Amino acid sequence: MRTILLLAAATILIAPAMAAAQPVAQAQPAPGKADTRLKAIYDAEWDWRLKEMAREEDEEGRDIASDRMPRVDAASQQRRLAYWTKALADVRAIPKSDLSAEEQVNAAVFETMVEADINDIRYKNYEAPFNSDTFFWTSFTPRQGFKDAASYRRYLGRLRDVPRYFDEETVNMRAGLARGFTVPQVSVTGRDKTIEPYLQTGEENPLYTPFKDMLASMPEAEKARLRAEARQVIDGQAVPAYTKLLAFIRDEYLPKARTNIGASTLPDGKAYYQAMIEKFTTLKLTPAQIHKIGLSEVARIRAEMEATKQEAKFEGSLAEFMTFLRTDPQFYAKTPHELLADASYWVKKADLKLKDTIGFLPRYRHGILPVPPALAPIYTGGRGGLESCLFNTYNLPARPLYTLPSLALHECTPGHSFQAALALEGPDRPAFRDNIYFSGYGEGWGLYTEWLGTVMGIYETPYQNFGRLTYEMWRAVRLVVDTGIHEYGWSRDRAIAYMKENVALSDHEITTEVDRYIAWPGQAVAYKLGELQIRRHRNEAEEALGPKFDQRKFHDAILALGSVPLPVLEARMKQFIADGGENPPRPATAP
Template sequence: MRRLRNIAVTLLLFAPVWANVAIAQQASGPGASADARLQALYNAEWEWRLKEMAREPGDPKRGATADHLPKVDATSEQARLQYWTRTLQQLGQIPFDQLSPEEKINAGVFRTILQDEITDIRFRNYEAPFNADTFFWTSFTPREGFQTADEYRRYLGRIADVPRYFDENIANMRAGLKRGFSVPKVSVTGRDRTIEPYLKADDTNPLYGPFKMMPVSIAPEEQAKLQAEARQVIAEKAVPAYSKLLDFIRKEYLVKARTTLAASKLPDGPKYYQAMIEKHTTLKLTAPQIHEIGLSEVARIKAEMETTMRRTGFTGTLPEFMTFLRTDPQFYAKTPRELLQTAAYIVKKADLKLKDTIGTLPRFRHGILPVPDALAPIYTGGRGGLESCLFNTYNLPARPLYTLPALALHECTPGHSFQAALALEGPERPAFRNEVYFSGYGEGWGLYTEWLGRVMGIYETPYEEFGQLVYEMWRAARLVVDTGIHHYGWSREQALAYMRDNVALSEHEITTEVDRYIAWPGQAVAYKLGELQIRRHRKEAEQALGPKFDQRKFHDAILAIGAVPLPVLEQRMAQFIADGGENPPPPADERNFSAP
């Protein structure tokens, strides 16, 4: 009887794999083209993914979400591994050279997505399901409200599912602790406080936030009913689950979390770190190669910093100048409103320059908000997003204004928020590509826009120009620090000292950043490597095209392709140059979006 039950479980577990096989076989029948086979494969995977990740069908660019949270137990993760492994094998059977140009791009993106998913599960990353500033217990709390009563009801379903979801994550974390795979203790310490706001069984609980922003299109009596249900489900389901999670983090996880820092010290550590480098960068570079690139960039940028420092009239040394910048009150906002107003001014200044910088402009506009109080103490200085661009107003003496222009360009416009708006309104692509994100491409573009601020005329003083170099140095130093920690075995103090010596960030920002690199191996190196590639492409295009080079068309070529692995971007930019710096015309219904 038990054997029959096990067989039944196995059939259910791997049914999606065999269903996918059947779909692919059907698409590869007589006369089926390579394009048709590929489309059948990635469309089937997307439909399966919606169900696996607890997503409702809807506008894939805005992300309608189901009335429950995804399963994250080990059995479900292993079933996903089987599914994605089989799908990757099927992808390899489709003749790449027979694909159309657009489907070749889709194939490259799809292959990288599958490889990344497989890598994460093979190394059991789900056993360490958070890092120094990104947490599964806050990730489903929306920044804004919803548009319909049905969306609110589905959100209530997700809140009601928190106990099961948290129990599965706790079981995974216990398995990770048992084999020595955890977030390092130093990057967990203090993060437990982000759970505390969720222990409140009243309207101040962050989960209740969307119910304070209900649209007038929902009738008042319906609003009141939904709000009452929210208070009940938060008090009866969410609060006990958060309390249990906090008890686990403080009494078990923090006690047993590893004290080592290096990813190379984890189970199968050297292979794990190399896999994380390739996942985040989409490049086949090794840790020593990245370390050397970082050292070279640090030396180059330091020379530029020396020159810019002299333009301010400062006569001391570079370390003395950094101390001056960190401590002089003139460089810091007095109130949160002052910081947010300054950020808003910078974004509008960038808006003015867009028509000369980028050809195709989106209609969608983002807002500017402060980082939520519950996250602010351990959060980065800013974070871009489609709806809003966040700026951290916590601990204002740690938030220099001279780096704010670079931060606003990177996170808001023409960086991440702008890029998200373009993706929202861009050409129709397969659904699986509408939400994909590659750090090398996305963060590379964000860092490139900081440099682009020079061309746009955003930086008004030598101090702001120095601030741009500070941020560029910060990303170059990451190459050295990330590989220093995870490959060469640096201590936390070594990493902090290297940052202090080279980057004019505040002590709070330096500490927060180093702890993030410790908890998230490989992610930090993607920024600079992506930016270096984009700037190399620009230089190549300028040299090859001469007077025909138009930066608006160059930027359109990068942005129109959407998020792609860096090798795919390399191919696209080679084609851009071969085509004489021209892009294919946009579909007729999109031409009104182009700037004059």
Template sequence: MKTYLAVSTAALALLASACGPRSSDQPQASAADRKLQALYEREWAWRQQEGLRGNRGADEAGLDHLPRVDAKTQAAHLDYWTKALAELDGIPANELSAEEKINAAVFRRSIQTLADEVRFKTYEAPFNADTFFWASLSPRSGGFRSVKAYENYIARMRDVPRYFDEQIANMRDGLKRGYSVPRVVVTGRDKTIEPYIASDQSNPFYGPFREMPASIPAAEQARLKAEGDKAIREAVAPAYNKLLGFIRNDYMAQARTTLAAEQEPDGKAFYQSQIEAFTTLDLTAEQIHQKGLAEVARIAAEMEKVKAETGYKGDMPSFLKFLRTDPQFYPKTPRELLGFSAYVAKRVDGKVADFIGFLPRRRFTIIPVPPSLAPIYTGGRGGLESCMMNTYDLPSRPLYTLTALTLHECNPGHSFQAAVAQEATRRPAFRRSTGFSGYGEGWALYMEWLGTKMGVYDTPYENFGRLSYEIWRASRLVIDTGIHHYGWSREQAQQYLRDHTALSEHEIETEVDRYIAWPGQALAYKLGEMLIRQKRAEAEAKLGPAFDQRNFHDAILALGSVPLTVLGARLDQFIADGGKNPKGWNPALPEFEKPE
């Protein structure tokens, strides 16, 4: 196994000129380039045809059905991706241009992950503690722009019964072989289905019909609303009723009582595949566990110093209790919480140009987590269109952590990063829709730390909240491997968070359940952030006054979401190039030219 954050010589050689120019004086694409381009363009077109894109744009793209998820289709997907990987192996990597070497690395890791998911039959457990296949079929807000888009939406509503029957069949197969979401995590999640069993306009599926654009004639609006009503009554509500009965009467009764991924069928290989998929690093559970313990100890020492800055005289356990229970730290209304987050995001707008060179045009909104999800959802989650903040159970939502959470989820974290990625129109389509947790979560956690440089933590309490969030992410390295490799109990994992963070009891419970249900995902955050901070420290030491953090951050963002090995190699090259990004550094700019 390679040691943590060491980028292999081969990877560095492949990426030595990773972001080199793509200008008119470059040689024409090689035969290897053309073969690779044909491969990933063909695979991406096939993936969209199969309904596997799974992200924004599908509604307007004309999809009139939900994807097929039955075992036969899954086997066909595995066969396709296995052949794609074999075809990729046949393309000589040393004959690829610099940009196509990056495309090849991203394509390989993403297709290998997709193939592994099918190989280990993860489709037989198609939900986790806070992400559900049944909760993502209706838009969270807004309507569609055209009659055709509404007709496609109604057709998808009509397809829900077939789609759910295939999911139920897959879950039954998983139960037979001892593979399922753990019972303790399933408990209570059935309530998220309840809003969808309504057969009237209170059903979330009716939402888009409330915001139909004026460009659609009134008569057409009336027709579409009537058809939507009928589809809810005849297809959607009955399908959700059937699913609810299955989850409550069958799945919850038969789901496994063990927690560890390694205790599932072929568990050790499965957990290792999840580690590699989410971290994009070649590390063992044991190595990650030890790194987590070391990071927890380092951050704990820093927390003691910040505690002293607050003037609090007691020990750390009493201080954490004080933070969890004193009303001064908690919002009184949802609007207060949302307003605090919005203020942080807007303050960052006034500072970000000093830290990042290329700023995206896209804007995002801040909205509350939908009520149907909020009780079991995380504190916040950011994306291209919106940054959701959880206003459920306000006594569990401390304001002293909200600055760090906003930097992570909203600006300049996930929402900002997603906007930059969207503008990279010269990047291949599959790259613009491919995301790696180590890269994305690593950037967002690094943004929490960068807030100390921006000056947005106004009090020692807010800085302590940041450190509490950082040690929370370091604790994940310990807890995820503790549960899935070392066999920790749910209570043991909860106590570890209780002892080391200022998270509320509600957050501790929902977070641990998330780690139980989603092996490996929690490992990505800290490992990605550690890479970025390590490379920044190296750049500062080697470049001295020539180090410009705007160029450093642009190098990361312009690369797009990539495996951490690729990111590490790119930042090594950034340092070797004297802290400069080469001509053609940003695929979001016309003709790859950096503005003066």
């Protein structure tokens, strides 16, 4: 049984192991059998990786969390660095021309993944283990209950391990403070408040959430035992660990965090920023090239915005139109339910159009939920996932309804939640490929689906189309702002001003986004670069294939790959055109 794709904003987070392991099997396959050699390397690496991540496989072969938290201490990081350096060298020693077509893809994915893992450790990203909206202290909080008692017991094991895990993270952060490698102070001010809910005891603690939603079929006596044990572990071990962490973050880390914001000001900062760009985009583009692309896209989209403003019959400048959109009550929900209901409408409208848009449709369906209250004040407007698609109902005057169609397409269907369902039901691949996420591919597809909404007939008013353009402009502006901050020394105020000039988002959203770019160098540029490449591939296919072009087959060709580096997507699209717009027979899905 294949494992489930874990959606995240970067390559999968790898946790260190309890014990050392050898990178590859010692026994070498017969000479000349390149596929066998490669498979031996990545299969061994996956088994090792599960231990490093504190993960295991369930009875269906799905990747699940074990009964402990990962090790994140410096010694474990260095052991991983040695392992991956050896594994990468072993793969690169295999002549690619000797590999089958499928194994060439596997090799490219593996190399890109491991190279990113290596760079994360070389630059010691683990010494700054959180950013403006993603926190190690909230990342393991379940949204709902577990499927069986064994899963609850594993979860309780993880909670018992929280004190050790937090202590290791704290040691790492102190090392980062000592060398000036921290999350920028301005981008994480106030984020300590996300720890406060975890100081509550008993059933009010967010960690208790899964015990409020236990299976009806589970015996009542077992439920009672597990709930009692949960209250004991949360109160006795987790709450003291969170209390200690909050004191460190609030009293030591935040006051001493760096006040400069550009990645290029960090130790070996220029090389570090280039490595992060390549990690997230999987492309060999320089900051200067990306900045230039961003300026060009901003100019193009601005012209489309002017045309849409005219379509809306608004008399006034583009700046005045943006002010109107930011401030007129007609564009904002009055209750959280209204926003969630509106989001649900757009998801269902997209569902109606799927049969004409994509050939292979998964059976799995996601739900719509609000962002948890503990995260909502500093969280993005929405985020997709296999089980549910989240929408932020905090501060409703900052959540315009005219951007909801684009947000629903990107995060839910046919964007990230849809991608996750496809991964669940797709063809068998090596386990490491089912648990990797490349932002250039995944976020590129998400942004492409926002434009695809114009083809699907999703947008109903000029305001909603302007909302789409606002989101596209937002991603184009990122190319300018991210490189401006991390390569050209822009201040936070300059970045905010540039966004306000070009994007019809609320002041709250703009500030939150700029802080995210400050804290997460390179990640934000992947969206637009991936989307531009997919739209280019579509234009090339339409021009080359003419009436033979079928967008369902085109989209299947992209989605059937799974998450891959953008150069791999480029090669696949060339083959798609060469094959006359046809795809090979779809492999059987895993049972």
